[in-house]
Amino acid sequence: MDILIFADARPGHFRQSEGLAAALARRSEVRVRRLEVRPRPVLKGTLLRWLVRAHMPLALLLRLACGLGPGTIGRPDLIVSAGSDTLAANVLAHRLTGAPNVFIGTIRDLAEDDFTAVLTTFPSQAMRPRHVLAAKPTLVDxxxxxxxxxxxxxxxxxxxxxxxxxxxxxxxxxxxxxxxxxxxxxxxxxxxxxxxxxxxxxxxxxxxxxxxxxxxxxxxxxxxxxxxxxxxxxxxxxxxxxxxxxxxxxxxxxxxxxxxxxxxxxxxxxxxxxxxxxxxxxxxxxxxxxxxxxxxxxxxxxxxxxxxxxxIRPKAAHPAELLLAALAPLLAPAGLNPGKSSGNAGRTDA
The missing domain is CATH 3.40.50.450 (Rossmann fold)
Structure with a gap:
């Protein structure tokens, strides 16, 4: 599985994306590619999300907002990111490639239909379409x-x-x-x-x-x-x-x-x-x-x-297994089934 991670400047965010990739590596061989996203100050936050909702030309918006050319996206099997600065890149790459995408966090005013799955730690958000309540992914094993x-x-x-x-x-x-x-x-x-x-x-x-x-x-x-x-x-x-x-x-x-x-x-x-x-x-x-x-x-x-x-009563199950089980109902229709083991633990390649 080829995973594309969009990373902002905060390690606490991209470590969550890497944690999800590490969880998926328990099921199959995983190759990870990371692209850093630094939205231009004039095109951040509400304005950038408005442009995404307005469905401006993908290539133009990717370059203007994220400094990325369409050729840098490739053909990933899965797109993952966390942090509001990566929201636009996540959605635009999903539209461009058709690859399933997962966002970890709050999607603000973007539409649920722009995401395959949204991981949230907030019970009040978990009832929204395509949202699933789960712990933040982590590299702690x-x-x-x-x-x-x-x-x-x-x-x-x-x-x-x-x-x-x-x-x-x-x-x-x-x-x-x-x-x-x-x-x-x-x-x-x-x-x-x-x-x-x-x-x-x-x-x-x-x-x-x-x-x-x-x-x-x-x-x-x-x-x-x-x-x-x-x-x-x-x-x-x-x-x-x-x-x-x-x-x-x-x-x-x-x-x-x-x-x-x-x-x-x-x-x-x-x-x-x-x-x-x-x-x-x-x-x-x-x-x-x-x-x-x-x-x-x-x-x-x-x-x-x-x-x-x-x-305190810590969970008996491995946190990666709980995460994959929560994601499976949303990723399986997109052709990915993290809920089933292939029998061989994979690894991530930086």
């Missing part, structure tokens, strides 16, 4: 990870590995210096009081204030691993996803879904000044399924974490 240690009592924290995935400020998540200090202080107390092993990694959005607080914590000897984004040596992400339980700041839905895919207890952490977001619907759905628990940073304490970890 729980089969590569060690089985987690069960944490049911405070004594179980002794020697347990706790991964902490740290994001950063967004318009809705106003992480302050006090929040970062509180996070580092409470993690330090947790390690001292319980003997838990802390594995901490930051992201591209983690600010210097947070890094300074975490480095000060590491200097006390309370942290087994501290990986700062962009600094050598790089630490494989499987080291964090393979921890016994995970704490994830909830400013990144991608990080939360990646943690859930690891099939171990996940607790999300919020700063004191957090505004409601669209992702709350997805997080509440995960919580209702018993896959995560949501806490504020100030609530991080041994007892609250033990209660949260003990209440």
């Amino acid at each position: 729980p089969d590569r990870l060690p089985p987690p240690r069960a944490i049911a009592t405070a004594s179980d924290l002794a020697g347990a590995s706790l991964a902490v995935l740290v994001g950063g400020p967004t318009p809705s998540h106003r992480w302050s210096d006090d929040d970062w200090t509180a996070l580092a202080t409470r993690l330090g107390a947790l390690a001292r009081e319980t003997g838990a092993r802390l594995l901490i990694t930051t992201s591209r959005r983690t600010p210097p204030e947070a890094i300074a607080a975490l480095e000060a914590l590491a200097a006390t000897g309370a942290v087994e691993t501290l990986a700062i984004f962009g600094r050598a040596p790089a630490v494989p992400l499987d080291r964090f996803f393979g921890a016994d339980a995970l704490l994830v700041t909830d400013d990144s839905a991608t990080m939360v879904f990646e943690a859930v895919a690891a099939r171990r207890p996940v607790v999300t952490l919020a700063p004191a000044d957090r505004q409601p977001t669209r992702d709350d619907e997805a997080f509440d759905d995960l919580a209702s399924q018993g896959l995560i628990r949501r806490l504020e940073v100030v609530a991080v304490a041994p007892q609250s974490l033990v209660e949260a970890f003990a209440a």
Whole structure:
């Protein structure tokens, strides 16, 4: 299967597309080609989608809006993308080639008929035509990870590995210096009081204030691993996803879904000044399924974490299998049947 991925500038988006390709590779041989899309500022957002709905000449719109010639599209078997900047390219390539297309996210004001399938994490969107409710695709493969240690009592924290995935400020998540200090202080107390092993990694959005607080914590000897984004040596992400339980700041839905895919207890952490977001619907759905628990940073304490970890029930099935089963009814009429195994696991070629 030849898969064409349209990628924007955000790794959190194109990793989802790559996660779907990796899931499909469990069923058949997969070849992946990635095209970067950078819509011109004057032709972005609402205006670009209006031009797509107006059915302007495909070749002209592809070149004007996406900087792509029709010859660059080729003849893919499947088109995949995530992120609003890739919406136009996804639809235009689908119209140009007739290949089935999948978009991961919200299609805004475009018509459902322009998509073969739309993956959404929002239950309120799942009833729309051609939409399917599913977790965000991810490259996290729980089969590569060690089985987690069960944490049911405070004594179980002794020697347990706790991964902490740290994001950063967004318009809705106003992480302050006090929040970062509180996070580092409470993690330090947790390690001292319980003997838990802390594995901490930051992201591209983690600010210097947070890094300074975490480095000060590491200097006390309370942290087994501290990986700062962009600094050598790089630490494989499987080291964090393979921890016994995970704490994830909830400013990144991608990080939360990646943690859930690891099939171990996940607790999300919020700063004191957090505004409601669209992702709350997805997080509440995960919580209702018993896959995560949501806490504020100030609530991080041994007892609250033990209660949260003990209440969480990760999915028994591999997340890729759940994703393929959800997609099968929409892709099968287009000649693709991801719900059935060919008997040979494939691989993706970058």
